[in-house]
Amino acid sequence: MDINLIVPICNTGYGVVGLNLLLALERTGHDVCLYARGRVEAAEKHGEVIERALGRRNRPNLDAPTINLAQHSEPNMILTMGRGLHCAFIIFELDKFDPDELFRLHAMDRVFTCSEWGRRVLIENGLAEEAVRVVPLGVDDSLFTDPPTVPERNHGDTIFF
Numbered sequence: 001m002d003i004n005l006i007v008p009i010c011n012t013g014y015g016v017v018g019l020n021l022l023l024a025l026e027r028t029g030h031d032v033c034l035y036a037r038g039r040v041e042a043a044e045k046h047g048e049v050i051e052r053a054l055g056r057r058n059r060p061n062l063d064a065p066t067i068n069l070a071q072h073s074e075p076n077m078i079l080t081m082g083r084g085l086h087c088a089f090i091i092f093e094l095d096k097f098d099p100d101e102l103f104r105l106h107a108m109d110r111v112f113t114c115s116e117w118g119r120r121v122l123i124e125n126g127l128a129e130e131a132v133r134v135v136p137l138g139v140d141d142s143l144f145t146d147p148p149t150v151p152e153r154n155h156g157d158t159i160f161f
Contacts, residue, residue, distance in 0.1 A: 002064035004033045004081055009050065010041040017091070017137060018069050019046065022053060024138070033060040035081070037070075067112070072097065078104045085109040089135065095121050102126065 003025055007018030019042055025032045026049050034053035042050060062082035070077035072090045080086040088105065089112040097105065105111055105127060112135040113119055122132045 001029075002031045002033065002061035004035065004060055004064050004066040004084070005053070005069075006035045006037060006066065006080070007069040008037040009034075010038060014069060014071070014091075015041070019050075020138065021067070021069065021089070023049060026053070031056065031061075033057060033064070037076075065110075072101050072105065075100075075104070078107050080108075087112060089113075092118065092121075095124070097125050 008015040032053045033056035065085035066080045069089045087110040088108045
């Protein structure tokens with residue numbers, strides 16, 4: 001499936017999520033057309049995927065869904081492209097949205113959130129139940145092991161994580 005993706009790709013939290021979304025969509029067989037918000041900063045090992053997705057900007061599928069990863073308070077969250085589904089992917093820690101934020105959220109065909117709690121909050125704020133989807137954020141198994149490795153504690157020292 002073709003997907004238009006509007007995300008930052010850099011070393012910020014949103015930038016890391018944007019890169020991971022791109023990589024996951026590519027890994028699962030989607031053809032992603034990437035519109036990077038801001039300057040692209042990523043490890044060289046991801047260069048081929050990023051360049052391939054950026055290269056699709058010349059002839060995007062205008063009927064494909066567009067996913068825009070943005071803060072709910074950003075006016076540019078409403079910016080999208082094409083005729084396909086317009087989806088906002090937001091990450092938030094609050095339980096009430098102001099009228100401008102709700103206006104932008106209601107303008108989207110779908111709103112993605114990371115948890116069932118987020119889904120409930122969006123519905124309680126007036127979004128249609130069928131418009132809200134939970135898209136959990138994953139973890140990089142190469143960095144995080146199961147179970148996590150905990151360093152031996154040197155009694156007398158305090159260790160902060």
